[in-house]
Amino acid sequence: MAKKNRMNTAQRKQLRNKENEYIEELNKRTQEYDPKLQRATFFKDLPLCRNVLKGLSASAFVKLTAIQRESIPVSLQGHDVLAAAKTGSGKTLAFLVPVLEKLYRERWTEFDGLGALIISPTRELAMQIYEVLVKVGSQCSFSAGLVIGGKDVKYESERISKINILIGTPGRILQHLDQAVGLNASNLQMLVLDEADRCLDMGFKKTLDAIVGNLPPMRQTLLFSATQSASLADLARLSLTDYKNIGTLETGSGQQVGAANPATPDTLQQYYIDVSLPDKLDILFSFIKSHLKSKMIVFLSSGKQVHFIYETFRKMQPGISLMHLHGRQKQTARTDTLDKFVRAQQVCLFATDVVARGIDFPAVDWVVQVDCPEDADTYIHRVGRSARYGKKGKALIMLTPQEMDPFLSRLKTKKIEPEKLNIKQSKKKSIKPQLQSLLFKDPELKYLAQKAFISYIRSIYVQKDKEVFKFNEIPTEEFANSLGLPGAPKIKIKGMKAITRAKELKNSPRSLLNLAKTNEMGELEEESKPVRTKYDKMFGRKNQTVLSEHYMNITKHQTAEDDEDDFMTVKRTNHILNEQELPQLVVPTSKRGQKKALSKKASLAAKGNPTKMVFDDDGNSHPVYELEDEEDFQMRGSAESQKREFLKKETDVLSKGDKIDKQVAKERDKKRRERGSKHLEERWRRTCPGSEEPAVILGTGDLDLDMNAADESDREEPARKSRKKSNFKSAESPEEDNNAIEVEEPQTLEDLESLTARLIQG
Structure with missing residues (x-):
């Protein structure tokens, strides 16, 4: 039966010829297609292969958007593309469809190696691109892979050699290019940069240059973003010489296709409010309380601010589900938060710019920007999380009096003019007393507030636009009080060179940094610092947690001259107690209170009965007698059966x-x-041994085995010796009796x- 179903050589050759004819026809249709003359409305109107059309139809992608209509035909013709479009306009499909078409027309297989490389600046965006590719390419026979930080590198390396389409973040892709044995990019056909302006900035500059150095120069490159960088130096780094501009102003030798329009959709309503820095948290809490039926994203400038506001608002319970997302979280937590937020309908997400670009959140009602973005492009990306694919949405930004006029003028150059909103004083609520109470009770919240204060001040200091961000005009004391702090913490500001260096190292893989610290012999350089664990860092910090404070109190008297063999250390040298260290005694005034204070029994009764604890093998404490849960009792059987089992065991x-x-x-x-x-x-021996009635002696004996009987036998010892001499005489004695x-x-x-x-x- 297997031989009947198997095709012979002639049939395989005929099928291959039909496939080649079909591909030649597609290429011919693609070269003859003119986007200016043929305004396609649906995907089926474009010269696409049947497998890609089936995948698009199965994923409910039928109608073309503007960026897809203009960029896909140009990409299919083999041109490099520099494209910019409004947020939520379908840029992901605009480069995924050409990737699938390119590999199909080249008849790509797993033995041909890596055919397309898609780079994303954030992990969340890379995951979203991968999910869309799996849906659209379900009818194709290509293999795709996702490599991002936070995943198992060894697991990815074992499978990356057979990948045709690779999606990932710059750091992890460069790590695999340097370390993975089976990854070969010498035959790469297409390079795609999603959110290209973010990938080309200072944070990823060296990483991206190293990636491009491993790629062949003869390839097709696609750059997509909502805001596009037109720097000739950046384009030269990617070997873009003959490229087409889609939706951007003409720069360099590129050819203009389309027109420059506002980067925000028309269905987005944009507002701004004039608010001082100390009042921002009050306004934010009041806004959340008045929009409990909405789905909103609140953007802040740093992860420490996100963490602090999430923890404090969660304790104050505004009446809506709260979530938080920032770059310092583990990848599993970030993925879970994204999934929950996508499914939720009434929720508030506190986030940094890690989700400001490209992430498709469905049905977001409000985008609130508490902190002013670094530039107009970042503003466009943030508000783009709402009003996607023609749906309605709203955006609100809070601007201080120093930031308002300069930043609004920069938005005006992008043809963005938000409306001003006035704050109703009746709905405004001050949360400063609540924050102070929370910070007083919880030292960890106080620590988070200090770090949030410091991170915001530093974020203002490092901004390049000094007309918008005026560092010297920040009301530090009032801002600290608004966070619940009694005063402004001390801040140590580093130089700009150190900040730039830290920004570059932030997006660099740790494994590559460790390799950079090694010399040719594989040994660590002398100037490289030893590896510090998280416990070393924790104990090295000051003024953070109770544990580190206690540790500093223990070790502050230890010096380098102390002998290592000493097993006793001085914890305290000054034993004079200050007034603050003395316990505050409260003398009761009533007679009942005095009697209770002097009575041990009464004081114990007030505190409750003492409980004795036992510890198990794991070191956990338990009461000596614990009541069993009803569920556990029912699991072991009925009461009657347990009673019989207990009686049997005791018997x-x-x-x-x-x-x-x-x-x-x-x-x-x-x-x-x-x-x-x-x-x-x-x-018997003490009595006459020669007696003929031993039974009488046995009958008259007293079987007392106490110490008195033993003493009596000792007293009778001399008498026995004398009787022995008289009863048992020697034969040699002259007085011996004949009988x-x-x-x-x-x-x-x-x-x-x-x-x-x-x-x-x-």
């Missing part, structure tokens, strides 16, 4: 105990009988019985 225990007791009693009786026989033997019988002294009861028998017979 077995008692029976075993009875056997042991009987054995002990038996041995005790045996020893008592042995001691009694010895006692009788001694009594006397010479015998040995009896040693046992049998000897006494034999002696008695001889005496009776004689």
Whole structure:
């Protein structure tokens, strides 16, 4: 049966010829297609292969958007593309469809290696691109892979050699290019940069240059973003010489296609409010309380601010589900938060710019920007999380009096003019007293507030646009009080060179940094610092947690000259107590209070009964007597069956105990009988051994085995010696009686019985 279903050589050759003819026809249609003359409305109107059309139709992608209509035909013709479009306009499909078409027309297989490389600046955006590719390319036979930070590198390296389409972040892609043995990019056909302006900035500059250095120069490059960087130096780094501009102003030698329009959709309503920095949290909390039926994203400038506001607002319970997302979270937590936020309908997400670009959140009602973005492009990306694919949405930005006029003028150059909103004083609520109370009760929240304050001040200091961000005009004391702090913490500002260096290292893979610290011999350089664990860092910090404070108090008297062999250290040298260290005694005024204070029983009654704790093998404490849960009791069976089992168990225990007791009693009786026989033997010897009625002697004996009997036998010892001399005389004695019988002294009861028998017979 298998031979009948198998195609012969002629059939395979015929099928291959049909496939080649179909591909030639697609290429011919693609070269003849003119986007200016043929305004396609649906995907089926474009010269696409049947497998890609089936995947698009199965994923409910039928109608073309503006960026797809203009960029896909140009990409299919083999041109490099520099494209910019409004947020939520379908840029992901604008480069995924050409990638699939390119590999299909080249008849790509797993043995041809890596055919397309898609780079994303954030992990969340890379995951979203991968999910869309899996849906659209479900009818194609290509293999795709996702490599991002936070995943198992070894697991990815084992499977990356057979990948045709690779999606990932710059750091992880460069790591695999340097370390993975099976990854070969020499045959790469297409390079795609999503959010290209972010990938080309200072944070990813060196990483991206290293990636491009491993790629062949003869390739097709696609750059997509909502805001596009037109720097000739950046384009030269990517080897873009003959490229087409889609939706951007003409720069360099590129050819203009389309027109420059506002980067925000028309269905987005944009507002701004004039608010001072100390009042921002009050306004934010009041805004959330008045929009409990909405789905909103709140953007802040740093992850520490996100963490602090999330923890404090969660304790104050505004009445809506709260989530937080920032770059310092683990990848599993970030993925779970994204999934929950996508499915939720009424929720508030506090986030940094890690989700400001490209992430498709459905049905977001409000985008609130508490902190002013660094530039107009970042503003465009943030508000683009709402009003996607023609849906309605709203955006609100809070601007301080120093930021308002300069930043609004920069938005005006992008043809963005938000409306001003006035704050209703009746709905405004101050949360400063609540924040102060929370920080007073919880030292961890106070620590988060300090870090949030410092991170915001530093974020203002590092901004390039000094007309918008005026560092010297920040009201630090008032801002600290608005966070619940009693005063402004001290801040150590680093130089701009150190900040730039830290920004570059932030997006660099750790493994590559470790390799950079090694010399040619594979040894660490002398100037490289030793590896510090998280515990070393924790104890090295100051003024953060109670643990580190206690640790500093213990170790502050230890110096380098201390001998390592010393096992005793001085924890305190000054034993004079200050007034603050003395306990504050409260003297009761009433007689009942005085009696209660002097009575140990009354004071214990007020504090409750003392409880005794036991510890298990894991070190966890438990009460001596614990009540069992009803569910656990029911799992073991009914009450009657447990009763029978308990009685049976106790009966077995008692029976075993009875056997042991009987054995002990038996041995005790045996020893008592042995001691009694010895006692009788001694009594027999003390009396006349020659008596013919031993039974009388046995009957008159007292079987008392206490110490008095032993003492009595000791007192009678001299009398026995005298009687022995009189009864048993020697044969050599001249006074020997003729009737006397010479015998040995009896040693046992049998000897006494034999002696008695001889005496009776004689």
